[in-house]
Amino acid sequence: MLAALTIATAVAALVLAAWCGFAAYRDQPTKDWHFIGMAVVSLLALVQLVVGIVQLARGERPEQGTAIFVGYLIGTVCCVPAAALLSLGERTRWGSVTVAAGGVVLAVLQVRLYDIWGG
Template identity: 80%
Template sequence: MVDALTIAVSVAALALAAWCGFAAYRDQPTKDWHFIGMAVVTLLATVQLIVGIVQLARGEEADQGTTIFVSYLIGAFACVPAAGFMSLVERSRWGSLTVAAGGVVLAVLEVRLYDIWGG
């Protein structure tokens, strides 16, 4: 995996978590600009998914197995969009808190991806 990309996804996810956590603290639901932030984080996760699949296709292998690596890649890719959809259902501060939790989960998944790849 590309270490800089993993760091970028993690930092963006934690920034999104802090931003949406602050919105939840202020008793605000997710707004349009939060969804723009989610789109940026999802775009970074999509790039990471593509890079990971390309590296596997070139013959590189994850230290802890390809299946678990691909599973974590897909989970990391789907984490923030799933939280975003859930925040659309819950149009209160809890929707913002759900996105904040999704950002933290994505950052943890990134650490695990780094470990699985052999970092």
């Protein structure tokens, strides 16, 4: 895996979590700008999925197993969009809390992906 991409995705996810957490603190729901931020973080996760699949296709293997690695890759791609959908259903401060939690979960998944690959 590309360590720089993993770090960039984790940092972007934490920034999104802080941003939405601040909105929740101010008793605000997610707004259009938050969804743009979610799209950027989701795009980084999608790029990471493509890079991971390409590396697997080239014959590189993660230390802790290919199935676990692919499962975590799919989970990282689904994490923030799922939080975005939930926040659309809850147009109160709790929608912002949901996205903040999704950002933290994505950052933790990035650390786990790095460990699975053998970092």
